[in-house]
Amino acid sequence: MKKSRFDLWSIFWAVAALLYFFVPLYGTLDFSLRMKKGEISLLAYELVFSDPQFLRSFQYSTVMGIISVTISILIFVPTVYWLYLKLPKARPLVEIITILPFVIPVIVYVYGINTTFSRAPLRLTSNTFTSDILMIGGYVILSMPYMYRAIDVGMRTIDVRTLTEAAQSMGANWVQILTNVIFPNLRIAILSGSLICFATVIGELILGDFLIRPALGPYMAAVGRDKAFEPAALAIISYALTWASLGLIQYFSRGGTSQQQLTGR
Amino acid sequence: MNQSLTQTTTPVKQSVWKSFLKSNWIGLVPFFAFIFFFLLLPSTNLLFKSFQDLNGNLTLSNYAVMQNPYVIKAYSVSLQVSVITSVVGGVFGFFVAYAITIGNTPRWMRSFLMTFSGLAANFGGVPLAFSYIATLGRTGFLTAILKGICYTDAAGLEVCPFNPYDNGFNLYSMTGLVLAYTYFQFPLMVLTITPALEGLKKEWREASQNLGASPWQYWRDVALPILAPSILGATLLLFGSAFGAYATAYALTGGSIYLITIVIAQQIRGDVLNNPYEGYALAVGMIIIMGITILAYTALQRRTTRWLKS
Numbered sequence: 001m002k003k004s005r006f007d008l009w010s011i012f013w014a015v016a017a018l019l020y021f022f023v024p025l026y027g028t029l030d031f032s033l034r035m036k037k038g039e040i041s042l043l044a045y046e047l048v049f050s051d052p053q054f055l056r057s058f059q060y061s062t063v064m065g066i067i068s069v070t071i072s073i074l075i076f077v078p079t080v081y082w083l084y085l086k087l088p089k090a091r092p093l094v095e096i097i098t099i100l101p102f103v104i105p106v107i108v109y110v111y112g113i114n115t116t117f118s119r120a121p122l123r124l125t126s127n128t129f130t131s132d133i134l135m136i137g138g139y140v141i142l143s144m145p146y147m148y149r150a151i152d153v154g155m156r157t158i159d160v161r162t163l164t165e166a167a168q169s170m171g172a173n174w175v176q177i178l179t180n181v182i183f184p185n186l187r188i189a190i191l192s193g194s195l196i197c198f199a200t201v202i203g204e205l206i207l208g209d210f211l212i213r214p215a216l217g218p219y220m221a222a223v224g225r226d227k228a229f230e231p232a233a234l235a236i237i238s239y240a241l242t243w244a245s246l247g248l249i250q251y252f253s254r255g256g257t258s259q260q261q262l263t264g265r
Numbered sequence: 266m267n268q269s270l271t272q273t274t275t276p277v278k279q280s281v282w283k284s285f286l287k288s289n290w291i292g293l294v295p296f297f298a299f300i301f302f303f304l305l306l307p308s309t310n311l312l313f314k315s316f317q318d319l320n321g322n323l324t325l326s327n328y329a330v331m332q333n334p335y336v337i338k339a340y341s342v343s344l345q346v347s348v349i350t351s352v353v354g355g356v357f358g359f360f361v362a363y364a365i366t367i368g369n370t371p372r373w374m375r376s377f378l379m380t381f382s383g384l385a386a387n388f389g390g391v392p393l394a395f396s397y398i399a400t401l402g403r404t405g406f407l408t409a410i411l412k413g414i415c416y417t418d419a420a421g422l423e424v425c426p427f428n429p430y431d432n433g434f435n436l437y438s439m440t441g442l443v444l445a446y447t448y449f450q451f452p453l454m455v456l457t458i459t460p461a462l463e464g465l466k467k468e469w470r471e472a473s474q475n476l477g478a479s480p481w482q483y484w485r486d487v488a489l490p491i492l493a494p495s496i497l498g499a500t501l502l503l504f505g506s507a508f509g510a511y512a513t514a515y516a517l518t519g520g521s522i523y524l525i526t527i528v529i530a531q532q533i534r535g536d537v538l539n540n541p542y543e544g545y546a547l548a549v550g551m552i553i554i555m556g557i558t559i560l561a562y563t564a565l566q567r568r569t570t571r572w573l574k575s
Contacts, residue, residue, distance in 0.1 A: 010368025013360040014378060017451070020357075021381055024448065027400030027407055075299055082292035090293065097300055103555045104308055105509030107526045108548045111533050112307030115314065115545070137303035196387075203390050205512040210533055220391045221516055228404075235395035246384050 025239070032232035044233035054234075057219035061208075064132070064215065065201035068139040069194045072147045075140070077190065080151045081182055084160045098148040101141055110210045113138060131211050138207045143197035150196070154189025158182075188252050195245040202241055308552070315545035330543035331550065336528070340550070343508060343525040346439065350446040351503035357447065358454020358503075359496065365455075366462040379459070382452035389449050394516035397445045401429070401436045437518045445513055450503050457502055461495035461569055498565030505558040509551075525551060 035043040048054050083091050101109070113134055117124040124130035140147075163185070167177045183190070208215030220238070224231040285291065318324040330336055361382075365375040400407045408429055415425040425431070434440065465488055473483045489496075511526035520527050529551070531537045532544040 007369045010364035013364040017361040024396040028396040031399035079296040086289040116310045231395040232399040235392040238392045
């Protein structure tokens with residue numbers, strides 16, 4: 001008898017969680033389809049997709065995302081590789097540095113960026129090209145905890161030293177070792193790190209808002225201020241994008257739930 | 266081959282440089298250069314400037330901003346929101362994690378909730394605010410349903426007792442913010458506490474049952490004391506995630522709830538404190554609170570991993 005009581009108790013909480021997850025999602029979907037009074041239509045989506053500003057900001061954020069992912073990989077894969085191969089004693093130090101973005105709230109970080117790079121001697125916010133460099137640097141920093149951890153976990157599972165020595169004895173140089181040996185062995189780790197980095201870029205509001213660049217986040221916030229149905233449609237589109245990224249990670253790294261994101265809020 | 270950094274004590278300058286070039290630290294130069302330029306420079310700049318006055322002299326006077334009534338209000342609202350959402354999200358998340366680990370729930374529910382927690386914990390920002398407006402705003406989906414529950418009372422009048430906005434509910438308020446934050450807070454709790462719950466050994470429960478303990482006694486005297494550091498650590502993580510949040514609150518309330526992150530944003534936009542240097546002190550205050558939180562979380566987490574491994 002006692003056992004069934006506990007079952008009900010558990011099922012109650014599980015169902016409560018499911019409802020908490022799905023009611024807002026269903027509400028958003030429902031709302032986004034009701035732009036025409038009295039019927040279900042895709043009008044809100046049509047309006048979003050035909051807005052040139054949406055397309056521009058979407059394109060901008062996608063390009064930023066791809067560049068940030070590339071730079072992030074180019075920095076962190078060689079660094080983690082080096083840490084495992086040559087300098088294991090520096091790993092705790094690097095680990096602490098990589099969780100700093102958790103300690104510094106995004107708004108404070110952007111405050112720092114703004115304060116440091118908007119006046120002499122480093123006036124970088126005054127033109128779009130250098131602003132974009134700051135955006136990319138910021139995105140790489142904000143997604144660093146996940147990228148670093150993903151690659152670190154991946155590197156742990158391969159025998160770095162043996163692989164390197166084998167490649168060296170066949171006459172490979174450092175670039176060849178990295179591109180032909182290390183990268184292919186880490187592809188799943190790199191992929192999951194990349195997807196979370198990309199998702200961070202797509203969802204990020206604060207950097208684009210304060211560096212005044214046409215990213216997707218600021219565009220969405222602006223639409224939310226003066227429209228009613230389009231924001232719901234935009235929310236559904238943005239879920240589809242970020243969740244496709246994160247869903248792919250879950251698919252590729254089954255059971256690995258160690259990646260938790262704190263940014264983007 | 267390695268450890269050559271210890272040679273840097275050589276008196277001749279040139280050989281210091283040479284030994285650095287030969288040492289293994291050279292491989293970390295790109296990483297440290299990037300970190301220095303994009304992370305350390307901006308954040309330490311805030312720190313140094315918070316100790317400067319308008320003429321660049323060293324001073325502590327900027328920290329007097331902490332006595333500004335608006336700042337005190339903003340910090341206390343932020344702390345309130347963070348404590349409430351981390352406790353609400355923590356308790357909710359704990360029971361959900363219990364349900365999918367120890368409790369007897371259907372298999373599909375477990376894997377589904379676990380996967381979805383992984384997704385929802387990454388959730389936040391502007392889209393989340395839009396979802397809550399579409400669901401619980403004045404014309405929202407759930408509001409419409411609750412409004413529609415009506416009956417005709419004895420006097421022949423139509424009564425709709427569940428209309429949230431007639432009962433003092435307002436989404437664009439602290440209540441709304443707590444509801445929205447809970448959406449990513451409780452899944453974060455599920456993710457962080459599940460390993461600890463899975464680490465509770467069956468033998469402990471059986472042993473306490475053999476000694477005649479009731480389930481309540483088992484939880485009070487065995488399970489909860491073991492779990493206490495994990496629960497506290499996870500709650501701290503939730504606290505930190507709410508304390509630093511900005512985008513959700515901004516998109517939901519348009520800045521009408523006076524959080525510390527909102528004040529900092531206003532300070533960046535237009536120097537609402539009338540003194541940029543006081544703004545830097547404000548930001549450093551936030552970093553200190555977050556630093557202590559994450560440090561305590563890490564320490565508690567380390568304790569947990571120790572017994573989880575044994």
